[in-house]
Amino acid sequence: MTNRFRSLxxxxxxxxxxxxxxxxxxxxxxxxxxxxxxxxLSQIQTSATVAERMQxxxxxxxxxxxxxPQLLPLLDHSDPRVQEYACLALVRLGPExxxxxxxxxxxxxxxxxTYRHYAIFALQQIGPRAAPxxxxxxGVLTEDRADWRQxxxxxxxxxxxxxxxxxxxxxxxxxPAARRAACLALQRLGEHxxxxxxxxxxAASDSDEPLRDEIFLTLVGLGDQVVEPLMRLLDSPEAGxxxxxxxxxxxxxxxxxxxxxxxxxxxxxxxxxVRFWAVHSLSAIGANSAATGQYLQQAARDSDPNxxxxxxxxxxxxxxxxxxxxxxxxxxxxxxxxxKQAQAVAKALD
Numbered sequence: 005m006t007n008r009f010r011s012l013x014x015x016x017x018x019x020x021x022x023x024x025x026x027x028x029x030x031x032x033x034x035x036x037x038x039x040x041x042x043x044x045l046s047q048i049q050t051s052a053t054v055a056e057r058m059q060x061x062x063x064x065x066x067x068x069x070x071x072x073p074q075l076l077p078l079l080d081h082s083d084p085r086v087q088e089y090a091c092l093a094l095v096r097l098g099p100e101x102x103x104x105x106x107x108x109x110x111x112x113x114x115x116x117x118t119y120r121h122y123a124i125f126a127l128q129q130i131g132p133r134a135a136p137x138x139x140x141x142x143g144v145l146t147e148d149r150a151d152w153r154q155x156x157x158x159x160x161x162x163x164x165x166x167x168x169x170x171x172x173x174x175x176x177x178x179x180p181a182a183r184r185a186a187c188l189a190l191q192r193l194g195e196h197x198x199x200x201x202x203x204x205x206x207a208a209s210d211s212d213e214p215l216r217d218e219i220f221l222t223l224v225g226l227g228d229q230v231v232e233p234l235m236r237l238l239d240s241p242e243a244g245x246x247x248x249x250x251x252x253x254x255x256x257x258x259x260x261x262x263x264x265x266x267x268x269x270x271x272x273x274x275x276x277x278v279r280f281w282a283v284h285s286l287s288a289i290g291a292n293s294a295a296t297g298q299y300l301q302q303a304a305r306d307s308d309p310n311x312x313x314x315x316x317x318x319x320x321x322x323x324x325x326x327x328x329x330x331x332x333x334x335x336x337x338x339x340x341x342x343x344k345q346a347q348a349v350a351k352a353l354d
Contacts, residue, residue, distance in 0.1 A: 041067050045074055048089045049081070057089045065096035072103045079107055084118040091122040095129050102133035112140040112156075115147075124155045128162035135166035142170045145185040146177075153185040161192025168197050175203045180212040187218035195227040205233045208245060220248045224255045231256065235266045243275035250278060254285030264291040268299040276308040283311060287318035297323040304330045309339035316342070320349040328353055 039047070044067075047060035064071050071093065078090035094101040094108070104126065111123035127134040127141065137159075144156035160167040167189060174186040190197040190204075201223070208219050223230045230252075237249035250270055253260040267289070270282035283303045286296055300323065303315035316334055319327035327349055334346035 039063060041071055041074065045078070048078065048093070049083070049086050057085070058092070061089050061093040061096055064093040065100075068097070069100040069103065071097065072101055076104060076107050079111070088119040088122060091119045091126060094126045095122060098129040099131050099133060101126060101130050105130060105134050105136055108134075109137050109140050112137060112144060120152075121155060124152075124159050128159035131162055132164045132166060134159075134163050138163060138167050138170050141167075142174060145174055145182040145189075146179055148181075150181075153181060154188065157185045157188035158192060160189040164193065165196045168193065168199055171197070172200050172203050175200065175207050180210070180215050183207065183210075183212075184215050184218045187215075187222045190222045191218075191225050194225050197222075198226050198229050201226060201230055201233060205237065208237065208248070209240075209242065216244070216248065220252045224252050228256075228259050231260050231263055234260075235263050238263075238266050238270055243273075243278055246270065246273060246275065246278045247281055250281035250285050254281065254288035257288060258290045260285075260289045261291065263289065264293060264296060267291070268296055271299045271303045276306075276311060279303065279306060279308065279311045280314055283314045283318050287321040290322070292322045297326050301326060301330060304334065309337075309342050312337065312339070312342045313345050316346050316349050320353060324353050 041064065044060045044064045048057050048064075051057050051060065064075070075090045075093055078086050081087050081090070091108075091111075094104050097104075108123045108126055111117045111120055112127070114120060117123065124141070124144070127137045141156045141160050141163075144152050145160075147153060160171060171186045171189050175183050177183060187204075190200055204219050204223055208216060208223075210216060210219075223234065234249045234253050234256075237245050238253075240246050240249070250267060253263045253267060264286065267282045267286050268291070271279055271286070273279045273282065283300060286300065297319070300315050300319045303311050304319070306312050306315065312334065316327060316330050319330050331346040331350035331353070334342055337343045337346065
């Protein structure tokens with residue numbers, strides 16, 4: 005990537021993200037009608053300054069979909085700068101640039117295309133009408149550069165539910181980087197991607213640690229339907245899966261209240277990190293039953309000081325009366341951090 009293009013990418017791409025970036029004056033004085041579409045297209049091709057070309061790209065967007073047929077030939081212009089600004093105009097048009105999708109798809113696969121980033125971003129902005137570009141974008145997820153993978157993942161997320169089947173298939177591939185990028189796209193889709201839950205749960209036991217983290221982050225964003233699968237993972241024979249499942253349930257907050265009993269049992273797990281996150285998540289989901297109070301009181305006598313620290317903290321949230329007694333019991337705890345936290349909880353409750 006040339007320094008000039010890198011500069012344009014950082015400045016120009018940020019510019020088109022926000023309507024009116026070119027300033028209030030540009031927004032007021034560059035409205036459609038002050039210059040014809042033909043004049044604006046000429047300005048993209050002949051203006052000597054970046055600001056004038058950017059202003060033209062912004063103003064062309066005011067003409068909507070009628071500008072697309074005249075922008076498409078500029079994607080093959082002999083001057084790379086003209087190509088870039090024509091594509092920026094398509095980015096700015098967003099969904100109204102749907103007719104440009106067939107012309108943008110080859111640019112996605114063309115690694116030496118000077119405006120490839122813009123082409124991918126244009127597809128993201130076009131949204132569901134860019135569904136035919138899904139295979140090309142999935143191909144980018146397999147590339148070795150993280151910035152291209154992220155751009156493609158964001159575009160797939162922008163396209164919407166039509167991208168989910170291909171993303172599920174990508175999760176089944178052996179390439180960890182492509183699978184992590186697929187997770188990023190699914191995170192963007194949120195609850196529109198619930199069809200991916202079984203595949204994500206299946207992939208959660210993968211040996212690639214960064215992939216596991218992305219999978220659980222993805223699951224948290226998929227809504228209430230992930231609670232039961234996460235509860236099943238709490239019974240996994242592997243401590244790493246149990247720990248991540250407990251953490252994820254806490255991230256779901258009150259939507260995961262049905263997991264109260266399952267988390268309570270994990271406060272007695274053989275692994276200290278699982279016990280810690282189970283204790284933490286019980287307060288995060290708002291669990292306040294008598295059984296939870298007992299589990300947390302037991303956790304306050306745990307052999308691990310981190311678990312004891314979290315137990316008195318969680319009790320302060322869900323069972324203040326029990327927390328007072330527990331805080332008193334921990335005043336002489338051998339760990340200074342636990343003693344300090346018990347004092348802080350007692351003071352806050354008083």
